Amino acid sequence: MKITKVEVKTVPISSPIRNAYIDFSKMTASALAVTTDVIKDGKPVVGYGFNSNGRYAPTCLLNERFIPRLLEADPKDTLTDDGSNLDPHKIHKIIMANEKPGGHGERAVAVGVIDMAIWDAVAKIEEKPLYQLLADRYGDGTVDEKVYIYAAGGYYFPDKGLKELQEEMKGYLDLGYKDVKMKVGGASIEEDVKRIEAVLDILPKGSGLMVDANGRFDLNTAIEFGERVKEYELIWYEEAGDPLDYHLQAELSKRYPHATATGENLFSLQDATNLIRYGGMNPDKDFLQFDCALSYGLVEYLRILDMLKEHGWSSRRCIPHGGHQMSLNIASGLALHGNESYPGVFEPFGGFADNYAVEDGYVKLPDVPGIGFEAKSNLYELLKTIGD
Incomplete structure (x- = not known):
């Protein structure tokens, strides 16, 4: 069992509104897909994630640092101990390797996008809604x-x-x-x-x-x-x-x-x-x-x-x-x-x-x-x- 592909794109979420600090007329988000080799209903399981910070997409961070770390990892290091599913906690450790303490900001959002997609895939592999899996x-x-x-x-x-x-x-x-x-x-x-x-x-x-x-x-x-x-x-x-x-x-x-x-x-x-x-x-x-x-x-x-x-x-x-x-x-x-x-x-x-x-x-x-x-x-x- 392994992750076979991770893809990301930047998409607009613009809106003609503003709050006390910013307007949203040029805002974007990153949308990401993690494809696995697990087959359900005749198709590979795909986990999806998205987000932005200050409503700007962290796509560059994803492409330059976090996605490469995930794809370069030994597949067995991304799995639960029994090898039955992806392990979000182990994956978090992999993609945060060589990151210094502090300096959160948009880095935290990029990691959150991958995390969302991993949890989506994990719940799909267990064939449960995420809320039930968490409970x-x-x-x-x-x-x-x-x-x-x-x-x-x-x-x-x-x-x-x-x-x-x-x-x-x-x-x-x-x-x-x-x-x-x-x-x-x-x-x-x-x-x-x-x-x-x-x-x-x-x-x-x-x-x-x-x-x-x-x-x-x-x-x-x-x-x-x-x-x-x-x-x-x-x-x-x-x-x-x-x-x-x-x-x-x-x-x-x-x-x-x-x-x-x-x-x-x-x-x-x-x-x-x-x-x-x-x-x-x-x-x-x-x-x-x-x-x-x-x-x-x-x-x-x-x-x-x-x-x-x-x-x-x-x-x-x-x-x-x-x-x-x-x-x-x-x-x-x-x-x-x-x-x-x-x-x-x-x-x-x-x-x-x-x-x-x-x-x-x-x-x-x-x-x-x-x-x-x-x-x-x-x-x-x-x-x-x-x-x-």
């Missing part, structure tokens, strides 16, 4: 049959006013979402408060709002914004400052009385550990948004979950960034709080399986082997073109 290996076999998701939106579009913002959020509610998230920090505090109030005005009883500043604020502004919005009792106040500014997060946590959330731009176990050590976050109310696809993949994410447990955090306080099927599988199989969703944005990579509607803020997963890309037709059509 069997790392839990008691029990999965969450449906996963909580919220609709992330509220971006700054050209000529988008309060009415258009309200209509956007109403659209998410009509799709079956219960809770919604909007961007802040890309306008003045006064304007953003008006935008928040406009959204709260249209939310029905039982629905809630999160806000995301995408790291825009300095300490004083983060605290000032928190003071202005604390009366609204938001579900959470997300990434107020630079993701590595643990002092800012700690000071904000002292002053802001409700839940905060952060972690999507921390790309390693060590960075996640530093947040827990020094960020002043509360395991009883705050949320952690580490995205395995951005942070060396599921192998590293499992280490992060172990670290959190040692520090008294429940996996139920984790709700991954990303809005894709990989995170959805992890949420179901590893008992996380839920998953993000970007309705209609970053297609075809965002979103979940066809014909699985959101109901009261939850979505079910398809019973198909692997991550389930084959059950999302527009994404699978793209993935099949890798190598063309």
Whole structure:
């Protein structure tokens, strides 16, 4: 048993939107396919992966460093001890050979793309959905049959006013979402408060709002914004400052009385550990948004979950960034709080399986082997073109 081929291509995910820091008009992603010599249903098993960081594709890193290491490895070194399947942990070690500590950034994303494809192949070889494989290996076999998701939106579009913002959020509610998230920090505090109030005005009883500043604020502004919005009792106040500014997060946590959330731009176990050590976050109310696809993949994410447990955090306080099927599988199989969703944005990579509607803020997963890309037709059509 061995990997016979690894192919990657760069694809666009452009969109005319922006958050507090960046616009998405020229964004790209890497899409990757790992082909094995295992035959299922008359065809070789192929695992797929994708992602980008800051929404730029790490294709050069994949081609120059990580794919060659994987292909040059002795096939037996990539397998489980009994030789029955690929071993993601051994493969992680192979592709990270000769990499110095630190320096995470886009390297973490490139490794995460390969990791995703390997886990997809592993689950397909075992003929299980990834969420069930994870529950069997790392839990008691029990999965969450449906996963909580919220609709992330509220971006700054050209000529988008309060009415258009309200209509956007109403659209998410009509799709079956219960809770919604909007961007802040890309306008003045006064304007953003008006935008928040406009959204709260249209939310029905039982629905809630999160806000995301995408790291825009300095300490004083983060605290000032928190003071202005604390009366609204938001579900959470997300990434107020630079993701590595643990002092800012700690000071904000002292002053802001409700839940905060952060972690999507921390790309390693060590960075996640530093947040827990020094960020002043509360395991009883705050949320952690580490995205395995951005942070060396599921192998590293499992280490992060172990670290959190040692520090008294429940996996139920984790709700991954990303809005894709990989995170959805992890949420179901590893008992996380839920998953993000970007309705209609970053297609075809965002979103979940066809014909699985959101109901009261939850979505079910398809019973198909692997991550389930084959059950999302527009994404699978793209993935099949890798190598063309």
